[in-house]
Structure formats: C-alpha cells, structure tokens
Amino acid sequence: MKKKNRFVAGVVACGVLAGVSTLGLTTAASAHGWVGAEGSQLIARQAMPANAGLVGAAAYDKQSFEAPKGFPADGPVDGHLPSAGVAAFSQVDEQKADLWAKNEIQAGPVEIDWKYTAPHKTSQWRYYITKNGWDPNAPIKRSDLQRISTIKHDGSEATTNPKHFVDVPADHQGYHVIYAVWDVADTPNAFYNAIDVDIEGAAAPDTQAPSTPSGLSAHHVATTSATIRWKASTDDVGVAEYRVLRDGKVVGSVSAPEFTDTGLSAKTAYEYQVQALDAAGNVSGTSHALKVTTKALPTKDETAPTVPTGLHTMAVEPRLVTLMWTASVDDVGVDHYVVTRTKGHEVKTFPSTATMFDDTTVKPGAQYHYTVRAVDAAGNESGHGTALEVTTPKADGADDGNQVSAPRWDAFGTYAKGDVVAHDGRLFEAVQGSKGAGDPNWINAPSLWKPLS
Structure with a gap:
C-alpha cells in the first residue's frame, strides 16, 4: 500500500499560539517520545502542525504524555486518555468531531513510527481504535476502544524496533481515534498518544505472506536458557512479528529477529522454528529446525557473569x-x-x-x-x-546541611495549589493541583510549579 502523510485540518486558530507560550513546559534531556517520526503515516494529536494553536503546553512538550502503565486496568482515567492525565496537557482532552486535524488513511495496514527523545527499554506497544458507533463529540473512554494490535518487544531500547505495522479494521470508516500505548520496561510508566484519523475505505486486501525466516543460530546457551537469532523476513507491506516454536509449540512472539527462551531444563535438547507474520495476519512458511542442547549443571560453578x-x-x-x-x-x-x-x-x-x-x-x-x-x-x-x-547539583537556601525546609518533591505525588516542595536545592510552590505520573520534568513546568528560590 502506498504511504500517505496527508491530513485534514479541523477548526484551528493558529493565531493563538503566542498566548499559549506562557504555559510552555521546559524541555529536558530526559524527555521521551511521540508518534510521528519521519516515514510514519500517522502523527499524534499533540504533534500535528495544524493543531499547534489548540494543544496548549503540549505544543512545546510533545514527548511527555506519561502515566502509570497497565492500561486499560490502570493508566489515565476516562475522559483524560489523550492527555495521559497530565494536567498541563488537559486541552488535548477536548473532543469534537470537527476540532482536530486528521490523518487520512485507508483501512488495512498502516505504518506507525515513534519519534524517541529517550528510547527507554521497552516491553511492548499496544494500539487501540474507537469502536464503530462511538460518540466523537464526547470525551474518550476506555469502553469506546477496541484493541487492534500488540507489538511485543524483548526489553531492549525502543529504537531497535522503529517501525510498526498496524491493521486498521476494514469495517471502520470516517473519523476515528487510534490510541497508542508504549509500555516502558525500566520505569513504572507508559506513554499514551491519541491519533485522529479519517478512514477513507478499505485498501486492496494484503494477501502476500512474508518470506520464510532463515539462518537460525544459537547464542548464549546456558543451563536453563538459550537465545536464538535469525535473518529478518521481508514483506510487501511490513513484518509485524515473529512467532517462535519450541518442539512444535508456540512459546513466544517478538518483533525483532531474536528470542531468548528461559525456564529450560539443563542438559536437554530442544528444537526451534520461526514463522513471520504481517499486520494482515498472513503467515510465512516455517523455518528450518534448529537443535539446541542446554548445558549441564556444573559440579562446581566457576563461570562469572557477564559484565553489566x-x-x-x-x-x-x-x-x-x-x-x-x-x-x-x-x-x-x-x-x-x-x-x-x-x-x-x-x-x-x-x-x-x-x-x-x-x-x-x-x-x-x-x-x-x-x-x-x-x-x-x-x-x-x-x-x-x-x-x-x-x-550532584549544589544546594542553596532550600537545603541547609541536612535540613530541608519543605518536603522533597515526589514525581508521583499528589499536590494541591499552594503546596511547597524542595527539589534540587530549591523551593517550589504549586500553581495548580496535580497528580504526578513519574516524569522528572514536571517540576520545571511553569503551568504546574513556581520557583520560590
């Protein structure tokens, strides 16, 4: 399918940008990411150029839509899904059928690329879309969404899996919202992005399966684990994931051509095969079998761990x-x-x-x-x-020896307007009520905190 990056503008008042600048967040080096890297068919709501005058502080901080992971059981509350529950980004939660610029797409596979400013170690990405019959003029709720794709990852940095191919259901047409969730592996949080789309109709069905994975090889074979790698498959649209079989049974799926199998028995032979799948569900042939025998338990363990x-x-x-x-x-x-x-x-x-x-x-x-x-x-x-x-930063009046004159700021804390906290040797006063999502940059947001020292 031919890629498109076209979008349909909603009702946008670009002239108000100057008035938003007082709400701008301070961008820090530990920022994170959003949907809309070069080559992506989709761009997140807060990153759409035509939405710049509507998203408030998010126009300057597209990457910090962060909240506890565990969606849909946990994460942002209903009505605040697009903003990830971040008070400074609440304007992004507004929901009207003609408000937001829309990505024009067709039903079927679409390419989604994230722009990473801090490529955290990652466990998975998940993608949802609004159900047919949803109300585009009401705040988005969990019950409005259906999951359409899960892209599993191996815990390595997000940049090792830059492109995702997600299948938009053929029965969806017109205005819908795709909800992207990036689950980070090395923090308790996830990143949430709302993506407005105008689905023009079904594209020609994708019936071509990916090529069969090849070149299987074993690495880091131990007593209870083994890593296998293979050459990446190719597909006319894109490979979505690989399915790994051990002794003929599926034991996992990954998005990159590498899989570590754990919980094995020592001194035991296993046989591995791999299949490739695309977003439309087409399955490649099954690779040749790779035989792997785990090591025997040592009578005396004399092997040191690898260097961290x-x-x-x-x-x-x-x-x-x-x-x-x-x-x-x-x-x-x-x-x-x-x-x-x-x-x-x-x-x-x-x-x-x-x-x-x-x-x-x-x-x-x-x-x-x-x-x-x-x-x-x-x-x-x-x-x-x-x-x-x-x-470490130098302390000032807010940190005199071991005496701190206010409670230390907690990135996960709940604060009311007027609360005073200490951070990096300085005192800050809450401008408005907020509940932290773990982002260390929020203390620098003028819309949330005012420095006192």
Missing part, C-alpha cells in the same frame, strides 16, 4: 543519585550486583539485587564515579562495567 552494561542515571539531585543498568547473564544465574562509588581516595560499595540503585548518601556539589559488577551465587564476580561520572 549501559550504566546511566535516572535522577541526580543534591542528595540523591539513581542508577540503572542492563542485566548481566550467567550460566546459572546472577545473585546480586555490587555498586562501587569513588570520590577521590574514598571508596564505598553498595549491594543491589535489582538493576537499579538509589544512592542517598551523596552530598551536594560533589563529583562521584560509579561502576557496577555482577556476582553469582557461587561468588564468581564479573569485571567492572564502564565507569559513570556524576556531579
């Missing part, structure tokens, strides 16, 4: 540094990690059973170097990962 990688910060405050890294792999299993912190000649170590650690013993305005190593149950230690240098 990807050490980075999730938060840096005068008295807090939050670290995160990619899990190590071990032939038996990683027992824990050891975080080493150096400051001049001072060396401290901290144990962590997770791939995340909060260092609450740091001091304001100090420079630290961190490394992480992995340890298995037998005591075998990996080497140290690449060192990470972190400098």
